[in-house]
Amino acid sequence: KREAFMNTFNGINENFKEIYGGLSGGSGELVLEDEEDPFNGGLWIRTMPEGKNMVQRLQAMSGGEKSLIALSLIFSAQKFQPSPFYIFDEVDMFLDGVNAGKVSSMIRSFSSDAQFIVISLRKKMLEGAHGVLGVTLMDGISHITGVRLN
Amino acid sequence: KREAFMNTFNGINENFKEIYGGLSGGSGELVLEDEEDPFNGGLWIRTMPEGKNMVQRLQAMSGGEKSLIALSLIFSAQKFQPSPFYIFDEVDMFLDGVNAGKVSSMIRSFSSDAQFIVISLRKKMLEGAHGVLGVTLMDGISHITGVRLN
Amino acid sequence: MHIKRLEIRNFKSFKKVAIPFYSDFTAISGPNGCGKSNIIDAIVFVLGISRSKGMRAEKLTDLIFKGNGIEESHAEVSLVLDNDDGTLRFDGDEVKIKRNIKKTDNGYYSYYYINGHPVSLSDLHDTLSVANISSDGYSVVMQGDVTNIIEMSDYRRRRIIDDIA
Amino acid sequence: MHIKRLEIRNFKSFKKVAIPFYSDFTAISGPNGCGKSNIIDAIVFVLGISRSKGMRAEKLTDLIFKGNGIEESHAEVSLVLDNDDGTLRFDGDEVKIKRNIKKTDNGYYSYYYINGHPVSLSDLHDTLSVANISSDGYSVVMQGDVTNIIEMSDYRRRRIIDDIA
């Protein structure tokens, strides 16, 4: 049982180091609080965001930094054991333009292995999609409009 | 004591009807759960957002609609009893471009009576300010740059 | 295996609509309050995915369309899955999952169907888990929730790895 | 009465900076992680405003700048208020509020000052409330909190009106 956990943990951790590194420009890893008995402790995330040169506490991260860490974790788990689809509702709410673009490109590259359905108001995110569904409200009723193919 | 409360409640409610109406294009009001004894109940917010023709439950509102209601309440309280300054950190995170612009204009008009300090990543919000402070990170240290006057 | 299309009748702000999805990267956009998150709620509803945040409804009947002085009595969501790689144990290239809510004199009922046959929620979840669709939905991130995985306790975060293992 | 400028030394990601503010509408922008929210934390810190979310620090000493292999031992934030309308009961056009954190051998201490004179937190709050600056900060909306007033219980929301009345 511990073996199955450690397999999963190490697989996802290797992905995380690579994916978070690519997305943030910094470095990061997952750490088990109790390496001897994982089920006795929690899961820490240690990150050194781009431009910073000391590991910073997870709690002190900015909104955008936390979003990149969270998305990296989701992508890492997906790469290890893909679900057939992922549904994201405004996961770019804290991301600046540059990071929204990076996440959009990453979703696009992962979308050959899984289906991604992403709600966003951000141009940089929409630009990376293979197509955009427009939703509008008329007389209190929602309609789907303009299905544009990129 | 009840009289002081009702004065405050009615004052803020009148502001809310006007401000929320202007911001959302719909209509809304504050409602006391227990009109006889306000301290026995809670405070409800009833809204009919633009384009909708039946009062909808507060809980069912979208992220952007909830943001407009929350900001309208803050502005209503401010108009009734101003604080000298208001500090907003990314209150436009759920707002689409149009609503971000409306909130920016509203802040600008209220800024003759109170000081507003607003963090935002959204162009529409920044455009309404009298000036923008740029923050950058170099070698792990934050610096203030380009103070631009509108 | 992917979601082909979503057919919605009288669910939240949708009266009658069929929404197609790309097999790779579909983006959805539009003004505040137009119904984008309601589409997600429809998918969560039909798959019986439980999220603590729910679908922003106090009771199931809140999900039935009401507007223009009308209050409908019956809502239905159908999810059509593309099964061309045979992941789901069914014949045919499409698997249709449906769920409804119907108001009755003394309350309401809500049933699940796979390809027209009534199934229990647990049957549906067993069927979906074969295709690696988890009913606690780590693959669904609702509006405002993206940083939850950071804010949660270290213990709960480790439990996510447990669930995958 | 408004905030004229903020002087920060060794607080979070700021080593030494003086930040000027407009009396009307100041916007602050920049890339993720550059220090924008840290400016808000500095204001919350120096005014002793209590937010349940706090300043994203477990203990006060976490707020002291650390980076480049350096760990500073002393942090200081000064807030200069423009008092030209005489709202605050002080002579002169400026009122300077300061707060520091200093590491010691067995812990740390943190003191408040008004115009250089040490004051208790309650004295500071009494002084500020004269100017209608509330220490529970309904006028400060932290990142991610804008819809809290909607998500809170109806009771708690009514208490907001109580506090104003």
Ligand SMILES: Nc1ncnc2c1ncn2[C@@H]1O[C@H](COP(=O)(O)OP(=O)(O)OP(=O)(O)O)[C@@H](O)[C@H]1O
């Ligand atoms: N049962 C219902 N009948 C009719 N309309 C409903 C029902 N339930 C919810 N709505 C409406 O749906 C709207 C919310 O839609 P939704 O949350 O999908 O918006 P959104 O596009 O995600 O917006 P945002 O960009 O602000 O997040 C609300 O205005 C609400 O009034």
Ligand SMILES: Nc1ncnc2c1ncn2[C@@H]1O[C@H](COP(=O)(O)OP(=O)(O)OP(=O)(O)O)[C@@H](O)[C@H]1O
């Ligand atoms: N004591 C400290 N010493 C040095 N750096 C710190 C300290 N505390 C926090 N930081 C850094 O400050 C950064 C967060 O800054 P802040 O939250 O102000 O960013 P932000 O500009 O608001 O970004 P976003 O747009 O993503 O919200 C983190 O990267 C963190 O490492």
Ligand SMILES: [Mg+2]
């Ligand atoms: Mg939404």
Ligand SMILES: [Mg+2]
């Ligand atoms: Mg921030």
